[in-house]
Amino acid sequence: MRANTKTFSLYFWLVAALLPVVLRNIYLLHLLVVALIYSVTAMGLNILTGYTGKLSLGHAGLFGLGAYVSALLSLHEVPVPVAMLAAGIAVASVGVLLGIPTLKLQGHYLSIVTLGFSEILILIIINWKSLTNGPGGLRGIPPISIGSFSLVDEVPQYYFMLGLVALLVWVKARIVHSHVGLALRAIMDSETAAEAMGISVAYYRVMAFGISSFYAGLGGACFSHLLGYVSPYSFQSAESFGLLGMVVVGGIGTLYGPVLGAVLMTLLPEYFRAFADFRLILNAVVTIILLIKAPGGIVGTVQALARRRQLSAPTARGCGL
């Protein structure tokens, strides 16, 4: 089981690392950078949705908050890495605050609280012109620099994001396989039973949403420093559903699912340029079909197939991607 996961990870990172060598298409590389940025936030969403069963309809808002916090801090002379970390922490605290009203409630109240939050956030960003420059957005956000080297070209940006995503996948794996991950899954199966086993449902749920928001904020910070420009319209609540779509397509509750989903759902519309107006519809239809026909997404389906094949072999063991 572990061996299979390891081989998959190895191939995954090997292919990903070699891509810029093979790929001479700068635009495609830029799209991959964007996809990796989204995958950070999608991973965060997956920690919430995949392991606690709750939905956030405001992750685009949290993503945007991270982007604005980091951009504004760095425009006020705060060093970029500090600004990015601060954005992650700020968004995580906002996430915890948002989670508190829904703590004791069963059902999906968190979805509507996060949806309302992201709508209001966009309202504030658009109307608070002295701070955010309103609908015009922020320009000239300083890039991430390491020493005297700035990440402005696609290839270094790609490797930076790849490294960050690898780190965050590793962190997520550690969380998921720790007692926290086990507690979260117990809560998802039955809150009452988990509570009876002595698991503090409220504590773990807020923690999951906090971590999830941290990922979203960090993703937002990457967005503003790598693209150099933010606009309130990039973070509208329709985008939140786009993030959920990435998680569903890649595979809810899997390690690599959100990354694959983010790459696929970013690249796919580019190949259907003729249907540019249909982007959101396409996304929604694909999501519905997958929810009905392949609820495990790509990774989940592959896992199920591998498991079935191994069951027929003498050493029957699962494959945990």
Add this chain to the structure above:
Amino acid sequence: MGRSDLFVQVVAQGLAMGAVYALIALGYVMIFKAVGVFNFAQGDFMMAGCFLGLWLVSTGTIPLFAALVLAVLLSAALGVIVEIVAFHPLLESPSRSYLMCTIAVGIIFREVAKMRFGADPLRFPNYLGHGVIKVGGAGLSVQYIWITTVAAVVVVLLLWFFKRTKVGKAMRAVSEDREVARLMGIDTDFNMRLTYAISSALGAMAGVLIAPVFFAFSEMGRSFGLRAFSSFVLGGTDSIVGAVIGGLLIGLMENLAGVYISTQYKDVVSFVVLIAVLVWRPTGLFGERGEQRAG
């Protein structure tokens, strides 16, 4: 115009808006009782009803009131189709899947409306009239009186349907416990479809009622849906009376705040109410589902 006259006018407007929220919120209540999940497409069913009405009226071949009734009936049919195609297969899936599906359906509705009718607000024929009734020094718009009256009649009919008719009783039984109802010989699939038909018809009624006042636009489902959702939570999520009173309260508070505080953040009022209810009184004003049962 005096201060108290302004107050009377704002209250009349608030009640009419509240009646519209209440109709939409009733749809939330019905689906929540039947499936245990919020139907995030409810606001978009309202928008769909509104645009269906607009489209039927614009063909010009059907008399206006027939067109409005037809729009409501078509919306009910749309609800049934969506239930069969998208929602029914997910009935036994985790609730997050069902929820995501309702959101996806809402997005599809919104985008289709945007493609067919554009993103700009469209004028809806004002069949409610322009009249103003003088009450003391205050002028009450006939539109608001009509909206409130029609919504009240619909609510009374709905209550009668659930309390007195056999089908209504069966629907209540299904919402209590789907498995037991099926064992008692109730056709639960038919019931689920009927639930969606009624809830989307309620949304569509709200849509055609408010459109003459507020125009028709593809994002209306979102703003009205969010406010109706607050009404639904304020009313206790499983009570018809609660949803009605919740809707009226939200409508009143929002309009009073709009006049006496600021019009800019009108959406914020319902959201603040929502958070306050979740923090201090999660069962709402009329909620019955207090304690949880171990599943």
